[in-house]
Amino acid sequence: MATPTGPTPYTPRDGARSGRMRAWATRAPLLPALVFLVAVTQLPFVATLVISLFDWNSLDPEERAFSGLSNYASVFTDPALRESVLTTVLLTASVVVASVVLGLVLALLLDRAFLGRGMVRTLLITPFLLVPVSAALLWKHALYNPEYGLFNGALSWAAGLFGIDSPAQPDWISEMPLLAVEAALVWQWTPFMMLILLAGLQSRPAEMMEAARLDGAGNWQMFRHLTLPHLRRYLELGILLGSVYIVQNFDAVFTITSGGLGTANLPYTVYQTFYQAHEYGLASAAGVVVVIGTIMVATFALRVVSSLFREEATRA
Amino acid sequence: MTTATHPPRHQLPSAARTARRRSAALGLLAWAAGISFCLPALWMLLTSFHSEADAATNPPSLAASLTLDGYREFFGGGGGPTPWPPLINSLSASLFSTVLVLVLSLPAAYALSIRRVRKWTDVMFFFLSTKMLPVVAGLLPVYLFAKNTGMLDNIWLLVILYTSMNLPIAVWMMQSFLSDVPVSIIEAAQVDGARLPTVLARVVAPVAGPGIAATALICFIFSWNELLFARVLTGVVAQTAPVYLTGFVTSQGLFLAQLCAASVVVSLPVLAAGYAAQDKLVQGLSLGAVK
Numbered sequence: 228m229a230t231p232t233g234p235t236p237y238t239p240r241d242g243a244r245s246g247r248m249r250a251w252a253t254r255a256p257l258l259p260a261l262v263f264l265v266a267v268t269q270l271p272f273v274a275t276l277v278i279s280l281f282d283w284n285s286l287d288p289e290e291r292a293f294s295g296l297s298n299y300a301s302v303f304t305d306p307a308l309r310e311s312v313l314t315t316v317l318l319t320a321s322v323v324v325a326s327v328v329l330g331l332v333l334a335l336l337l338d339r340a341f342l343g344r345g346m347v348r349t350l351l352i353t354p355f356l357l358v359p360v361s362a363a364l365l366w367k368h369a370l371y372n373p374e375y376g377l378f379n380g381a382l383s384w385a386a387g388l389f390g391i392d393s394p395a396q397p398d399w400i401s402e403m404p405l406l407a408v409e410a411a412l413v414w415q416w417t418p419f420m421m422l423i424l425l426a427g428l429q430s431r432p433a434e435m436m437e438a439a440r441l442d443g444a445g446n447w448q449m450f451r452h453l454t455l456p457h458l459r460r461y462l463e464l465g466i467l468l469g470s471v472y473i474v475q476n477f478d479a480v481f482t483i484t485s486g487g488l489g490t491a492n493l494p495y496t497v498y499q500t501f502y503q504a505h506e507y508g509l510a511s512a513a514g515v516v517v518v519i520g521t522i523m524v525a526t527f528a529l530r531v532v533s534s535l536f537r538e539e540a541t542r543a
Numbered sequence: 544m545t546t547a548t549h550p551p552r553h554q555l556p557s558a559a560r561t562a563r564r565r566s567a568a569l570g571l572l573a574w575a576a577g578i579s580f581c582l583p584a585l586w587m588l589l590t591s592f593h594s595e596a597d598a599a600t601n602p603p604s605l606a607a608s609l610t611l612d613g614y615r616e617f618f619g620g621g622g623g624p625t626p627w628p629p630l631i632n633s634l635s636a637s638l639f640s641t642v643l644v645l646v647l648s649l650p651a652a653y654a655l656s657i658r659r660v661r662k663w664t665d666v667m668f669f670f671l672s673t674k675m676l677p678v679v680a681g682l683l684p685v686y687l688f689a690k691n692t693g694m695l696d697n698i699w700l701l702v703i704l705y706t707s708m709n710l711p712i713a714v715w716m717m718q719s720f721l722s723d724v725p726v727s728i729i730e731a732a733q734v735d736g737a738r739l740p741t742v743l744a745r746v747v748a749p750v751a752g753p754g755i756a757a758t759a760l761i762c763f764i765f766s767w768n769e770l771l772f773a774r775v776l777t778g779v780v781a782q783t784a785p786v787y788l789t790g791f792v793t794s795q796g797l798f799l800a801q802l803c804a805a806s807v808v809v810s811l812p813v814l815a816a817g818y819a820a821q822d823k824l825v826q827g828l829s830l831g832a833v834k
Contacts, residue, residue, distance in 0.1 A: 256650030267707035271681030341570030347577035356817035361806035384602035525675035
């Protein structure tokens with residue numbers, strides 16, 4: 228550890244010089260991490276900003292020229308890019324809402340003593356622990372595959388019970404591409420929401436619940452007036468962290484549909500624009516748009532986290 | 544909802560019985576939910592032990608005999624490519640970056656919790672804000688930089704990027720764990736003449752140790768899972784396991800059992816780590832805000 232031997236607080240040395248030195252000694256341990264992060268995350272973003280102002284296709288390097296904001300105009304007028312903005316919003320919102328609702332139901336189910344609760348919890352978090360690429364491949368090939376995926380297999384098995392010979396065998400991914408990606412993501416993110424909300428449920432003050440129960444409050448009344456208000460912070464936290472992570476999703480879109488059939492979200496589009504189309508300027512402008520979108524979500528996220536954090540700080 | 548197990552005394556016995564029956568029903572419902580959520584993963588596990596012919600039947604054959612062929616093929620048993628280089632790349636990139644994250648975040652967290660710098664909350668928020676910056680926004684400059692300096696297809700580049708990706712989370716987690724160490728004990732040790740290394744080893748480490756271990760685990764998991772950077776910045780030599788997995792299907796055609804075996808193998812380290820640290824995992828992912 229790079230921590231310098233701290234000045235001992237109870238031996239005051241003279242003058243402002245030692246005060247300044249002590250301030251630096253306090254600050255020094257922080258600097259490596261700060262410098263590293265600025266260099267590796269902020270500098271590339273500045274470079275992205277600069278590149279976004281250029282007309283630059285790497286297959287055509289001679290043509291590189293300053294083009295002002297025209298890349299941004301393209302981002303908002305190009306139908307494909309505009310569609311990917313819409314797809315991103317749709318994908319993020321639906322996955323977050325569905326996984327929060329499902330996660331809440333599961334958290335309520337698990338917030339009570341029953342035989343094998345720990346085991347059920349372990350089963351439930353498994354989807355979240357699979358490597359995202361494995362999970363996406365699992366959905367694409369082992370579940371959605373029209374010929375021998377589990378879903379169609381279950382359909383024909385169920386149809387067999389009723390003596391139906393040729394049951395419907397939908398091609399899930401091409402018939403409902405966005406829904407297919409969303410279902411896989413909801414499956415992965417519900418356990419995360421469940422874990423956060425479960426932590427919230429278990430931090431409810433027991434005396435308050437007991438008192439309400441003795442006053443004759445019903446289950447629904449207690450949920451509506453005690454549990455839900457208490458859970459608000461946790462719900463907000465889950466929604467906002469989920470949004471920040473899912474807005475950036477690349478793995479599921481890349482693996483399940485390769486961005487085809489109207490499922491390309493902004494991260495995938497940025498990747499494709501620069502990696503396959505070699506349109507560096509355009510890709511950078513789209514990247515900046517993703518950042519602006521994320522900042523809008525993140526501003527709310529920061530406000531929520533900071534309210535949680537203030538309590539923490541006053542307690543300390 | 545918690546009262547089902549402790550019915551108030553004034554209730555009739557029949558009401559208690561109804562409550563108990565309801566409680567048992569909800570327990571069963573929870574089991575059903577748990578199993579159905581895990582079912583796709585269990586299906587993957589089962590399919591990985593089937594022969595390719597049995598894996599590709601419709602309707603699925605639950606009674607098919609089990610075999611290790613999928614795993615044998617995946618590890619190059621049929622003379623195909625072996626997954627060892629990508630697995631080793633993933634392991635080394637994740638391990639090295641985890642170590643680097645710890646080296647950078649521990650002193651920073653010390654300055655943010657034990658001997659606090661002024662305006663420490665602002666610094667905390669700066670760290671967090673870098674996490675909110677989508678990776679695609681810096682990908683192209685990083686790619687160009689790597690290309691011009693000959694660092695493409697090199698795991699050290701991934702180590703640096705994974706470190707920057709995990710550092711904010713680690714700082715937040717460590718800060719919350721180090722804040723659990725009572726300052727009075729640290730001061731008492733200093734008054735007794737203990738130097739910083741002694742204080743860290745004797746006072747801080749025992750209290751914050753488990754939290755530090757969990758932080759390391761989460762950083763490892765995130766690095767192991769990462770796809771976008773690895774996909775863009777590595778090629779043949781430094782290819783990681785997730786990239787290898789995505790290329791697996793296209794290069795070999797679809798062998799379902801083998802693909803399932805591959806997915807199981809690649810997920811295994813994360814599953815083991817995640818089961819071991821369930822609570823700390825949530826805390827880390829919610830940046831220490833949920834305790």
